[in-house]
Each structure stands twice: as structure tokens, then as C-alpha cells.
Amino acid sequence: MLLLLLLLVAAAQAVALAPRRFTPDWQSLDSRPLPSWFDEAKFGVFVHWGVFSVPAWGSEWFWWHWKGDQMPAYQRFMTENYPPGFSYADFAPQFTARFFHPDQWAELFQAAGAKYVVLTTKHHEGFTNWPSPVSWNWNSKDVGPHRDLVGELGAAVRKRKIRYGLYHSLLEWFHPLYLLDKKNGFKTQHFVRAKTMPELYDLVKSYKPDLIWSDGEWECPDTYWNSTSFLAWLYNDSPVKDEVIVNDRWGQNCSCHHGGYYNCQDKYKPQSLPDHKWEMCTSVDRASWGYRRDMTMSTIAKENEIIEELVQTVSLGGNYLLNIGPTKDGLIVPIFQERLLAVGKWLQINGEAIYASKPWRVQSEKNKTVVWYTTKNATVYATFLYWPENGIVNLKSPKTTSATKITMLGLEGDLSWTQDPLEGVLISLPQLPPTVLPVEFAWTLKLTKVN
Structure with a gap:
């Protein structure tokens, strides 16, 4: 009886380990x-x-x-x-x-x-x-x-x-x-x-x-x-x-x-x-x-x-x-x-x-610029397509915490931001001439510790 049981277990394990085969349908x-x-x-x-x-x-x-x-x-x-x-x-x-x-x-x-x-x-x-x-x-x-x-x-x-x-x-x-x-x-x-x-x-x-x-x-x-x-x-x-x-x-x-x-x-x-x-x-x-x-x-x-x-x-x-x-x-x-x-x-x-990223719970927002979101390893990325005239990007979807940090890819240092109950996150962009910016269009904000 024990031998039979062992054989059955071995057979089940073999089936489990065998690569799955696909049928032509x-x-x-x-x-x-x-x-x-x-x-x-x-x-x-x-x-x-x-x-x-x-x-x-x-x-x-x-x-x-x-x-x-x-x-x-x-x-x-x-x-x-x-x-x-x-x-x-x-x-x-x-x-x-x-x-x-x-x-x-x-x-x-x-x-x-x-x-x-x-x-x-x-x-x-x-x-x-x-x-x-x-x-x-x-x-x-x-x-x-x-x-x-x-x-x-x-x-x-x-x-x-x-x-x-x-x-x-x-x-x-x-x-x-x-x-x-x-x-x-x-x-x-x-x-x-x-x-x-x-x-x-x-x-x-x-x-x-x-x-x-x-x-x-x-x-x-x-x-x-x-x-x-x-x-x-x-x-x-x-x-x-x-x-x-x-x-x-x-x-x-x-x-x-x-x-x-x-x-x-x-x-x-x-x-x-x-x-x-x-x-x-x-x-x-x-x-x-x-x-x-x-x-x-x-x-x-x-x-x-x-x-x-x-x-x-x-x-x-x-x-x-x-x-x-x-x-x-x-x-x-x-x-x-x-x-x-x-x-x-x-x-x-x-x-x-971009690489190895996933879609976030919200994919895009449109206000004074167009923003597209991705996420990776609990970090949220917000890529905005047009530089706002007032130098402030507002993101409605991310929910900040006391530990939130916001940076721009290609630039060192944190960006300053505030959380407005109506407007969402208001992020002050660096006041730099266009030639100093890391790219000419489509800039990416990196948000850590947000929900």
C-alpha cells in the first residue's frame, strides 16, 4: 500500500514538473x-x-x-x-x-x-x-x-x-x-x-x-x-x-x-x-x-x-x-x-x-500640460509634455505623504511642492533656461512615497 502511495506521489510530481503542452487551438x-x-x-x-x-x-x-x-x-x-x-x-x-x-x-x-x-x-x-x-x-x-x-x-x-x-x-x-x-x-x-x-x-x-x-x-x-x-x-x-x-x-x-x-x-x-x-x-x-x-x-x-x-x-x-x-x-x-x-x-x-515600467492606476491627466504616468518599484513617474508658463505642474492623481519626495530625471536635488486640497500636488519646476534642461521636451517627474 505504501509503495503504491509513493508511486502515485512520484507520478503526480512528474506531471507537475512536466512542461505544459499547448494544443493547436x-x-x-x-x-x-x-x-x-x-x-x-x-x-x-x-x-x-x-x-x-x-x-x-x-x-x-x-x-x-x-x-x-x-x-x-x-x-x-x-x-x-x-x-x-x-x-x-x-x-x-x-x-x-x-x-x-x-x-x-x-x-x-x-x-x-x-x-x-x-x-x-x-x-x-x-x-x-x-x-x-x-x-x-x-x-x-x-x-x-x-x-x-x-x-x-x-x-x-x-x-x-x-x-x-x-x-x-x-x-x-x-x-x-x-x-x-x-x-x-x-x-x-x-x-x-x-x-x-x-x-x-x-x-x-x-x-x-x-x-x-x-x-x-x-x-x-x-x-x-x-x-x-x-x-x-x-x-x-x-x-x-x-x-x-x-x-x-x-x-x-x-x-x-x-x-x-x-x-x-x-x-x-x-x-x-x-x-x-x-x-x-x-x-x-x-x-x-x-x-x-x-x-x-x-x-x-x-x-x-x-x-x-x-x-x-x-x-x-x-x-x-x-x-x-x-x-x-x-x-x-x-x-x-x-x-x-x-x-x-x-x-x-x-x-x-520607460523600461520595465507598468501602467499606473491613472494613465493620464490633462490641464495646463499633458501628463502621462508610469510606475516601477512603488515609484510613480509623471512625464509632462508641455512646460507650463507659470513654471508649476499640478498633478491631481498622486496622494502625497509626509515622506514624499519629488525630483526631475536628469537634474539633481528635490523639487519643492505643496498639496492643495482642490488642485492636488503643485510642483515648482526649476527656473532654468531651456538649454540647461536635461531634455528639450517631455520631462519626467519622479515621485517616491506617494499613493
Whole structure:
């Protein structure tokens, strides 16, 4: 009897210690806890790079706008700049990446304060930035750079302890097998079996990504893509099963409902605190994700706009993924570098209120300035966007105690403050010329011992 009891206890312990296995259905997959590194990271850099970087005009959807919906502006651009009969495939040899130095990119991303980097391994055009075994002569090893761009950048960012994410488009606009499946009402899966899934498995096994940023899901249900089977393997048996993060673009109606964290849609910006981890992805060039030669300053996000978006996103529990598009040669143009370095400079002073922070019980206040709150280790951070004319910030939400201290990140010494029964906490800002202030916009107050 005792032996039986011991065996039962041992069996129960074995079950308790055995890693949990996920089944290929959303109920099971959605119950997987998100590895903590992602929420702590807060800020990442997105990189859109591919054959679309050669025409570098209009947008990264160049091929579709030219041949898919046949937009007159794109057709005129081709007529005026390229010989008759020039095909999209003819752009590929010009995608040289000649000046791509992955260590320089990684140094820039590190200086920007990015904790993760997401590279397009394959956009909707189908060209792969690694030697995909199922993309013959339409990959960066066979044509163009003759290099494994995914592998090279991965090695460089990981040297600097930056997490590495891979963007991957499920669909390819003009792939014959995808077009065949579409003609069959997506009742067949020729493209998924021959192309999409082999590539996803290859990317995971070859590069062990920390994050998979899926896209191109919108035309078909997740059952067409076999998404749940892939994710069950990813979470149970893949080499990255414990650390990998995925987004929510795995089939029609998955966005904002299923997957890991939620993107919901491009440039998603909720107005109140969501109940699920999310990410805002946006681009320095507001009109395109890829580099384009027709870019003008009017579409470039200003430094203060980017930082305000970052602050708002983190206060509302999100991550901020900021995109730049390199040139066909592998250069990141100075305006993109400048914007990334501006974020890094701001984070050097204010990163304490951003990295590994959590949303506070109140997320924002608006009076004479706009204030966004975060919290970490019982400390409350209040980042205000506009310097009040009277030099006094009033915060209604924090409740002070006899031990409360208030400082400004980047400056030494305590700030003086009073508690007003109607106005809340009235904080006297330092009377300094703007050039002496630690940052040019979005200043952070650090409040300890408040409720």
C-alpha cells in the first residue's frame, strides 16, 4: 500500500514538473503567458528592407500598386524611368546592400535605446533576405547582395544584447501557387505547404528568433495558413519555445483577438488602457514603411511627436516599434539616424520611467500640460509634455505623504511642492533656461512615497 502511495506521489510530481503542452487551438495557445522580456523592453526598431528599396518610390507596396491595382502614378513612373518590358524581378540585381555594415546598424539601434529589432525577412513581394530553400533565385543569397542579410544583422544585434525579431509575410501577391489557392477559394493549400510553412520553420530553426512578427494574413482564415499547428510546435518543441513572442496576425479575424501580443492594425493607438499586451508600430516616414526617394520633410515625424507617442504608448501598457527603411545599398539615411538618436538621447535621461515600467492606476491627466504616468518599484513617474508658463505642474492623481519626495530625471536635488486640497500636488519646476534642461521636451517627474 505504501509503495503504491509513493508511486502515485512520484507520478503526480512528474506531471507537475512536466512542461505544459499547448494544443493547436486558440483557447490553448492564447492561454500561454507572455515571456516577460517583451513587456520590459518597451521600445524596438522596425526595419523594412527588400527589393522594393530599389525603385524606392511611393511605398513598399510598389509592385502591387504598379501591377496589382495598376495605379496610373506607378505606371507613369515606370514608363518615364525604365525601358519597356522591365519587370519587377529586374530590380533584384540592383538590391546590392553594398554599404550594409550590420555592426554599424546595430550600434545605431543600441544608441537609439532599442531593446529589440525586427527585420523584414520577406515582405509581400516574396523576396527573402536569407537563403530560403524554397525561394529559388528570389532570395538575397542567389541574387542581389549574395549575402544572408537576416543572419548578419542577427549576429550584430545579439552581440549587443538586443533581442532579434523576424517579420514574415504569410502571403505573396503574385506567387503562382498563392494565386491558384485564391482561385480555388482557399480550399487548397498548395502555397502554404510549399512556401509559407517551410519558410517559417526554416527561420525558427536557422535563426532562433526572439519574436515573430507575422503579417499578410488578411485574405484567408487561420485554418488556411495552418497557423495554430505552427504555433503549437513553436511553443512546445521549437528551439525558442520558452522565450519566443508572436503578434496577432495569423489569419482573418485574429488581429486584436488571438496570438501573443496585439498589433490590432498598423499605427494602432488606443485611447484607454487595453486589457491585453499590445504594440504600436509606426514609421518615421509617415507615408511609407520602406525607403523612398520621393520622401519629403512634411511626412517625417518630428522628434517631439515620436517621443510623445512613445510616452503615451508605454503609459497605456504598450510597446513602441519605430520603423525606418534603409536604401538598396544598405544605408540608413541621416534623417532616420537623427530621429533614432533623438529617441536614444531622451531615453538616456528618462529611460528609468520607460523600461520595465507598468501602467499606473491613472494613465493620464490633462490641464495646463499633458501628463502621462508610469510606475516601477512603488515609484510613480509623471512625464509632462508641455512646460507650463507659470513654471508649476499640478498633478491631481498622486496622494502625497509626509515622506514624499519629488525630483526631475536628469537634474539633481528635490523639487519643492505643496498639496492643495482642490488642485492636488503643485510642483515648482526649476527656473532654468531651456538649454540647461536635461531634455528639450517631455520631462519626467519622479515621485517616491506617494499613493
